[in-house]
Amino acid sequence: MTVKSTIEEKLTTAFEPESLAVIDESHLHAGHHHADSSHHEAFDGSGETHFRVRIVSARFAGESRIARQRAINKLLADELNSGVHALAIEARAPGEPGRR
Numbered sequence: 001m002t003v004k005s006t007i008e009e010k011l012t013t014a015f016e017p018e019s020l021a022v023i024d025e026s027h028l029h030a031g032h033h034h035a036d037s038s039h040h041e042a043f044d045g046s047g048e049t050h051f052r053v054r055i056v057s058a059r060f061a062g063e064s065r066i067a068r069q070r071a072i073n074k075l076l077a078d079e080l081n082s083g084v085h086a087l088a089i090e091a092r093a094p095g096e097p098g099r100r
Contacts, residue, residue: 003048
């Protein structure tokens with residue numbers, strides 16, 4: 001199972017989203033340096049290390065942006081501790097304005 005599909009499955013199970021997009025943005029970070037890489041080598045853009053999550057779920061109604069992000073980060077702790085370097089989160093409740 002890919003990291004992306006694991007993230008999708010966990011988010012779907014936990015939040016029953018109205019809509020969900022998990023976007024692998026790893027290729028956008030080629031050439032960047034990661035502090036935990038050996039000899040501070042530049043990242044080549046391969047692998048599944050950088051993601052953007054766009055999720056709309058009724059479970060977020062009444063929750064602050066910080067509470068939503070904490071809940072998602074907690075749910076995906078294993079992935080964040082084993083190779084995912086970046087996770088951009090756009091979490092909304094139904095009816096809230098989204099990206100412009």
